[in-house]
Amino acid sequence: xxxxxxxxxxxRDDTASKLGMWLFIFTELLLFGGLFVVYSVYRYLHSQAFHxxxxxxxxxxxxxxxxxxxxxxxxxxxxTTAIRKKDKRTTLLLIAVTLVLAAVFLVNKYxxxxxxxxxxxxxxxxxxxxxxxxxxLFFGLYFFMTGLHALHIIVGMVVLGFMFVFVWKDxxxxxxxQQLENGGLYWHLVDVIWIFLFPLFYLIT
Amino acid sequence: xxxxxxxxxxxxFLEEDGGRKGIFKWILSTDxxxxxxxxxxxxxxxxIIGVTLGLLMKLELIAPGETLMGPQSYNATxxxxxxxMIFLIVIPGLPAVFGNFMLPxxxxxxxxxxxxxxxxxxxxxxxxxxLVIASLFGNGAPDTGWTFYAPYSFRTGTNMLPAAxxxxxxxxxxxxxxxxxxxxxxxxxxxxxxxxxMPLFPWTLYGTAWIQLLATPIVGITLLMVAGERILxxxxxxxxxxxxxxxxxxxxxxxxxxxxxIMILPAMGAVSEIIPTFARKTxxxxxxxxxxxxxxxxxxxxxxxxxMFTAGMSGTAxxxxxxxxxxxxxxxxxxxxxxxxxxxxxxxxxxxxxxxAASFIFVFMVGGLTGLxxxxxxxxxxxxxxxxxxAHFHFIVFGGTGFAFFGALHYWFPKIFGRMYDRSWAQTGWxxxxxxxxxxxxxxxxxxxxxxPRRYFDYLEEFHGGNIISSLGALVMVTGFVxxxxxxxxxxxxxxxxxxNPWGGTNLEWRIPSPPPVENFEEIPVIDKATYKxx
Amino acid sequence: MPDSTHHTVPxxxxxxxxxxxxxxxxISVAVTQIELTKWSTLVALLLAGIKTSLVMxxxxxLKFDQRIFRVMAILIILLLGVVxxxxxxxxxxx
Numbered sequence: 001x002x003x004x005x006x007x008x009x010x011x012r013d014d015t016a017s018k019l020g021m022w023l024f025i026f027t028e029l030l031l032f033g034g035l036f037v038v039y040s041v042y043r044y045l046h047s048q049a050f051h052x053x054x055x056x057x058x059x060x061x062x063x064x065x066x067x068x069x070x071x072x073x074x075x076x077x078x079x080t081t082a083i084r085k086k087d088k089r090t091t092l093l094l095i096a097v098t099l100v101l102a103a104v105f106l107v108n109k110y111x112x113x114x115x116x117x118x119x120x121x122x123x124x125x126x127x128x129x130x131x132x133x134x135x136x137l138f139f140g141l142y143f144f145m146t147g148l149h150a151l152h153i154i155v156g157m158v159v160l161g162f163m164f165v166f167v168w169k170d171x172x173x174x175x176x177x178q179q180l181e182n183g184g185l186y187w188h189l190v191d192v193i194w195i196f197l198f199p200l201f202y203l204i205t
Numbered sequence: 206x207x208x209x210x211x212x213x214x215x216x217x218f219l220e221e222d223g224g225r226k227g228i229f230k231w232i233l234s235t236d237x238x239x240x241x242x243x244x245x246x247x248x249x250x251x252x253i254i255g256v257t258l259g260l261l262m263k264l265e266l267i268a269p270g271e272t273l274m275g276p277q278s279y280n281a282t283x284x285x286x287x288x289x290m291i292f293l294i295v296i297p298g299l300p301a302v303f304g305n306f307m308l309p310x311x312x313x314x315x316x317x318x319x320x321x322x323x324x325x326x327x328x329x330x331x332x333x334x335x336l337v338i339a340s341l342f343g344n345g346a347p348d349t350g351w352t353f354y355a356p357y358s359f360r361t362g363t364n365m366l367p368a369a370x371x372x373x374x375x376x377x378x379x380x381x382x383x384x385x386x387x388x389x390x391x392x393x394x395x396x397x398x399x400x401x402x403m404p405l406f407p408w409t410l411y412g413t414a415w416i417q418l419l420a421t422p423i424v425g426i427t428l429l430m431v432a433g434e435r436i437l438x439x440x441x442x443x444x445x446x447x448x449x450x451x452x453x454x455x456x457x458x459x460x461x462x463x464x465x466x467i468m469i470l471p472a473m474g475a476v477s478e479i480i481p482t483f484a485r486k487t488x489x490x491x492x493x494x495x496x497x498x499x500x501x502x503x504x505x506x507x508x509x510x511x512x513m514f515t516a517g518m519s520g521t522a523x524x525x526x527x528x529x530x531x532x533x534x535x536x537x538x539x540x541x542x543x544x545x546x547x548x549x550x551x552x553x554x555x556x557x558x559x560x561x562a563a564s565f566i567f568v569f570m571v572g573g574l575t576g577l578x579x580x581x582x583x584x585x586x587x588x589x590x591x592x593x594x595x596a597h598f599h600f601i602v603f604g605g606t607g608f609a610f611f612g613a614l615h616y617w618f619p620k621i622f623g624r625m626y627d628r629s630w631a632q633t634g635w636x637x638x639x640x641x642x643x644x645x646x647x648x649x650x651x652x653x654x655x656x657x658p659r660r661y662f663d664y665l666e667e668f669h670g671g672n673i674i675s676s677l678g679a680l681v682m683v684t685g686f687v688x689x690x691x692x693x694x695x696x697x698x699x700x701x702x703x704x705x706n707p708w709g710g711t712n713l714e715w716r717i718p719s720p721p722p723v724e725n726f727e728e729i730p731v732i733d734k735a736t737y738k739x740x
Numbered sequence: 741m742p743d744s745t746h747h748t749v750p751x752x753x754x755x756x757x758x759x760x761x762x763x764x765x766x767i768s769v770a771v772t773q774i775e776l777t778k779w780s781t782l783v784a785l786l787l788a789g790i791k792t793s794l795v796m797x798x799x800x801x802l803k804f805d806q807r808i809f810r811v812m813a814i815l816i817i818l819l820l821g822v823v824x825x826x827x828x829x830x831x832x833x834x
Contacts, residue, residue, distance in 0.1 A: 015806070016318050016392040022809055023384045023418055026816045031422035033820045034456055038430070038441065040824060041452055041831055059769065066765050074758040077749070077799040084748045124438035133440075133447025140439035144430070181801075188800045195791045198765075199784035203772040391808075419819065455827055506819070507826055519833035525826070 049134020062202035241306030279662035287351030299471035313395025336371030355442035383417030397732035409474025424460030458509035472609030484551030497536035530580035561612030572600030593653025619703030626696035637685025644678025
């Protein structure tokens with residue numbers, strides 16, 4: 001990238017498109033980065049309460065969701081190999097598997113959230129007020145961060161849904177697949193964030 | 206490469222309508238030049254409102270006691286004035302208007318990397334401004350100040366949620382513009398234009414774009430958290446629930462201090478364009494300016510705590526933030542020395558853009574040096590939250606960015622519209638504006654040191670004299686603004702035709718006809734020499 | 741403009757990385773279940789860091805892309821780290 005490119009502006013520039021995607025990913029990292037700062041500060045200030053509150057979360061569900069996201073990350077990465085190999089069928093299959101896994105993740109999350117809420121553990125609840133400041137902050141952060149992450153999962157699903165249609169309609173092909181790569185990059189970002197959310201909320205007991 | 210401006214054999218971007226009519230020529234066009242002007246017009250409309258609110262405050266303060274409005278209206282006025290001026294005008298400011306217009310031309314490209322995304326940014330900007338406006342209706346305009354400090358921001362009964370969400374949405378617009386510029390600069394420079402042959406305005410836009418990209422998400426998430434506080438009552442910043450209001454201040458300033466560099470860096474870039482042109486001399490220390498630009502962008506990211514010296518941070522943090530603040534003054538001073546050295550022994554001719562640039566240097570120096578007073582821990586405690594602070598940041602943000610904006614406007618006006626403005630009126634406007642500005646904000650330093658706090662509609666009798674002078678200054682400055690505005694609006698339609706290169710500038714924008722053709726360049730130029738070389 | 745990064749990664753590489761990621765996940769769950777107190781946090785975060793590097797290097801193709809992408813990614817992560825440290829200058833010393 002050291003030499004400037006000569007490009008007519010309706011010419012396709014895959015590197016520019018990828019660079020744009022990466023820059024967007026950086027902003028997303030910083031967005032969650034702000035939340036990680038908040039998490040660290042409150043964990044530092046209320047370490048004992050965070051320690052105890054984390055036990056309320058089910059490690060098994062968390063691990064399951066981690067496995068689901070890791071596998072989905074692999075399938076979407078593989079789809080970019082499949083498209084390069086001109087294998088449209090496999091590409092579509094891999095994207096579809098990713099979408100299904102994402103949906104399973106959300107269903108899991110739904111039941112997990114539902115369980116917490118039915119136990120009265122939700123922002124602003126009277127039970128949390130009784131439990132104390134550390135628990136209030138822990139569950140506030142838990143809902144806010146996993147909620148924002150779930151929102152990103154949904155956005156990622158919409159993006160990958162479009163990719164599926166584009167591959168189907170041959171708008172994404174073996175010599176024009178930067179969009180699919182970018183969609184994949186976004187999905188990996190969602191995965192990376194979960195890789196940190198998982199230990200921070202479920203494992204640190 | 207050099208198109209002859211005399212014989213008009215091209216179609217300018219103002220004539221090309223893309224088969225659309227009326228306003229659709231503008232709001233559906235992905236031409237970076239039209240988008241730049243869309244920003245210019247929307248921003249000017251907001252600026253008029255912001256100035257009016259500012260003037261109302263000065264009129265309120267012309268005498269102690271309630272003159273025009275009571276405390277609640279005054280609180281709402283300074284909040285809305287701040288939100289409009291910061292989020293709608295100075296942050297997008299130069300990048301959105303002149304960056305959009307000039308960046309592709311200065312680096313020899315036909316457009317930005319993602320033209321449709323560019324138009325989308327403008328729509329997001331409009332959406333954000335509608336939200337800000339919406340906050341004015343309903344339960345009463347927000348009264349938190351533009352900083353939305355917790356815990357008051359989620360306890361106030363006023364309509365602060367739309368204003369905060371508006372700022373969040375405007376952040377998106379800013380991020381997308383920054384993203385677009387970085388990719389454009391990386392990928393679309395003309396052949397031969399290595400990084401160190403790039404003009405300085407694109408360089409400062411590059412530094413700015415990185416801050417936009419990396420700092421804005423932090424305020425985005427912070428404002429979302431405040432929204433969460435208000436809607437869901439989570440308790441992130443509520444001391445009653447264990448939250449820490451100072452953490453809100455940390456997060457807010459992690460963005461909002463770098464935001465000051467979003468405002469000032471492109472302003473410095475514009476001044477670095479104007480000064481060599483009117484001194485007929487290559488810019489002094491090109492590399493030093495480039496390095497100081499990047500240094501400001503980088504160090505500026507870590508000085509946010511100097512807004513919180515009296516908030517209750519640890520001594521260690523106070524010490525670190527104070528040192529870092531002093532550090533950031535170095536690259537700023539490097540730039541000032543470079544501009545002055547550029548003028549030294551140059552053959553200066555004082556056209557209106559140069560006058561703006563020279564007055565920029567003056568007010569920027571006053572603002573910068575008083576910044577050191579605020580950066581020092583001991584003096585900060587004395588003048589914190591007084592009119593001294595108000596004066597300081599208006600000297601930087603308004604005197605710096607605002608003066609550079611008007612300078613850039615007068616500098617590139619003939620290029621943008623293909624017409625020249627009335628120079629004597631422009632000069633009259635500048636004189637009124639400059640003198641009015643100094644009279645308006647100068648006394649505030651004095652009032653602040655004497656102890657007059659900011660953000661009150663009322664004050665003690667002993668502050669009366671200074672406030673009268675200040676309010677009169679406001680009237681003079683607004684007079685200047687009106688003169689400038691009328692002159693420019695009239696000239697854009699009826700001014701005499703401008704040549705391709707009225708100032709004798711050397712960069713690419715002066716080698717194409719005025720107004721620029723739709724595609725900017727018939728043929729993409731090849732760059733073989735350093736920038737700012739006068740023959 | 742031909743993109744120099746049209747490098748086809750074999751399916752096997754991805755599968756291998758997945759196995760590695762799953763093993764690392766298993767280790768971090770196991771390690772935190774036996775209470776190492778202070779150290780469990782550190783170990784869990786360290787493992788998360790390794791997992792992230794794997795995802796970014798292979799799945800996100802940073803290993804095969806032009807250097808500029810790697811440089812940017814590393815600088816951004818460092819930036820986040822420095823912001824964290826500077827913020828804690830306040831909280832650690834209050």
